[in-house]
Amino acid sequence: MELAHWLSRAVAANEEWSARFGSYSPHPATEIGDPAFAAAFEEFAARLADNYPFFHPRYAGQMVKPPHPAAVVGYLAAMLRNPNNHAREGGPATCDMEVEVVAQLAGMFGLTTHLGHLTGGGTMANLEALYVARQSHPDLGVAYSVDSHFSHARMCEVLRMPGHPVAVDAAGRMDLAALRAVLRDERIGTVVVTAGTTGTGAVDPIHEVVEIARRHRARVHVDAAYGGFFALLAGAEGIPAEPWQAIRRCDSVVVDPHKHGLQPYGCGAVLFTDPTVARHFRHDSSYTYFTPADLHLGEISLECSRAGAAAAALWLTFRVLPPTRDGLGRVLAASRRAATGWAERIEGSSRLRLYQRPDLDIVTYLAARPTLSEVDSATERMLREGMTDPDDPVYLSVLRADADAFRRRHPDLVRDRPDARVLRSVLIKPEAETELAGLHERIERLAGERSTRCPTPA
Known part of the structure; x- marks a missing residue:
């Protein structure tokens, strides 16, 4: 669907509906001329540019993404x-x-x-x-x-x-x-x-x-x-x-x-x-509700x-996109396949390891390091370098876990500090499925050439 077309149709539909009630003159106190608004909008657009690309597969961080165009049109x-x-x-x-x-x-x-x-x-x-x-x-x-x-x-x-x-x-x-x-x-x-x-x-x-x-x-x-x-x-x-x-x-x-x-x-x-x-x-109000006696929202x-x-x-x-398996379910299925597919790639990597297998579409992982201190340092570096790379940025998020949580999942890690951060990617966008190979390669590069798989305890 062409968003600009349907947004203009939404505005036109509102004007057609408004015309049914007769014309009136807006109060001058609320009127703003285009030149004045243009200046404000330019400043607004510049401020809004200070944001992360939630819409793009490069963004594999928090559980945020843009709404569907149908939702944008409906909301407006x-x-x-x-x-x-x-x-x-x-x-x-x-x-x-x-x-x-x-x-x-x-x-x-x-x-x-x-x-x-x-x-x-x-x-x-x-x-x-x-x-x-x-x-x-x-x-x-x-x-x-x-x-x-x-x-x-x-x-x-x-x-x-x-x-x-x-x-x-x-x-x-x-x-x-x-x-x-x-x-x-x-x-x-x-x-x-x-x-x-x-x-x-x-x-x-x-x-x-x-x-x-x-x-x-x-x-x-x-x-x-x-x-x-x-x-x-x-x-x-x-x-x-x-x-x-x-x-x-x-x-x-x-x-x-x-x-x-x-x-x-x-x-x-x-x-x-x-x-x-x-x-x-249940409650009542003395100044509202002339609608039917049935429970209202x-x-x-x-x-x-x-x-x-x-x-x-x-x-x-x-x-x-109804909430059915063949409707919205297809969108979620793509995110789920991206998560399981990435988990398999991580399990086959010498530079990364899973923190735990994903139940849904959130993948948690860490650089293959022998101690919690090194894991935490690598996580901080990968996050910083990935987000600040001017040519090939990738946006991630982190999860902090205590030493006991690591003990249950990775008993081979040396617990030399009380907690450590691991990387966390929420693959909430279905496009993650088709862009998975590039994302995995990028994270592996961030993990560094010197990484080796942690030894398995005897």
């Missing part, structure tokens, strides 16, 4: 009318679109019943899930893995709920024995499992956690903010089906369409499998004002 078209999806009277069309896309997200997880809405992102969505957890089990705590997103510990503090970190295994997944111990020794009302940790992309054994948590009468919340759309590939591309199929048996799930859903920031979502949790959100959300444009962008994207 709705933004020109600026609906507020707090209640239907703030934007009838986009509120209806939000209800429809949330139902599609629920279908992606196999939920037979649901209550949910879009949010500004995963942190807000997780806050809402934990808020309902607190209201459902007052005075009980929350268990989450030590590799879960830091917002869970933070939100427990905000909600004044006891938070209990749970150890992980050598693959970065929640350790079930450690979970049993926490559930036995602490007063836990909710267990948070992660479907795609932001560090390594690890997927907790959700199907096993559900069984354990239920025996202790605890709720289960799934933080699938990063990995949620991989539910479309459950049982394919080397992704086990069981953890994803178990989500329908959990109490709530969070997913971020602004990651694998190809949306602009911010667009998260929270879904509850029991619609009766709406009782925890503002009555099932902690947020008030929310961008209707986010719902419009997701709705239009789902019309052309």
Whole structure:
């Protein structure tokens, strides 16, 4: 699709719609002439150039990428009318679109019943899930893995709920024995499992956690903010089906369409499998809501004002790339193949080694060095030299791991410091699959000619 053409069509559609209500003269206080705006825009464009090329395969760092053109067109078209999806009277069309896309997200997880809405992102969505957890089990705590997103510990503090970190295994997944111990020794009302940790992309054994948590009468919340759309590939591309199929048996799930859903920031979502949790959100206002008596979006959300444009962008994207295996699933499959393909190349390299095998599309790796000190130094150098190379730059990110995490994964490394950084690449763009050979070659060069495979312990 030609972006410029459809952006102009979005502007034209808004003008056609506006004309239905009659002409009027804009107030002179808001008018700005083209010469004045041109100067401001030139400064703006120059400032915006100070950015990383998230769109390009050279960027293999954090979990960011540009939105799909369909999402850009949908967002702009709705933004020109600026609906507020707090209640239907703030934007009838986009509120209806939000209800429809949330139902599609629920279908992606196999939920037979649901209550949910879009949010500004995963942190807000997780806050809402934990808020309902607190209201459902007052005075009980929350268990989450030590590799879960830091917002869970933070939100427990905000909600004044006891938070209990749970150890992980050598693959970065929640350790079930450690979970049993926490559930036995602490007063836990909710267990948070992660479907795609932001560090390594690890997927907790959700199907096993559900069984354990239920025996202790605890709720289960799934933080699938990063990995949620991989539910479309459950049982394919080397992704086990069981953890994803178990989500329908959990109490709530969070997913971020602004990651694998190809949306602009911010667009998260929270879904509850029991619609009766709406009782925890109910409220009234003396100055709004002339819409029907049915629950509206503002009555099932902690947020008030929310961008209707986010719902419009997701709705239009789902019309052309639906959340199905043959739709968005094809995009995720390319990212997954890129990750597994790169893992194989790294395993065959004398200069690099995997930190751990990828569960999804996040690859973690390090220069082949014998000590943690040398690993950390090499990581810092590769990151700096890669990003500052004027002719052939490559953009990476890092993950810091403690010595115990290295011991579980690489017992041969000499642990001469308490922690070390490894390299981390989020292959969230499908183009990584076709550009993989060049990316791997570039990282190998950065690792340096003198690198040798670490010795295997006797």
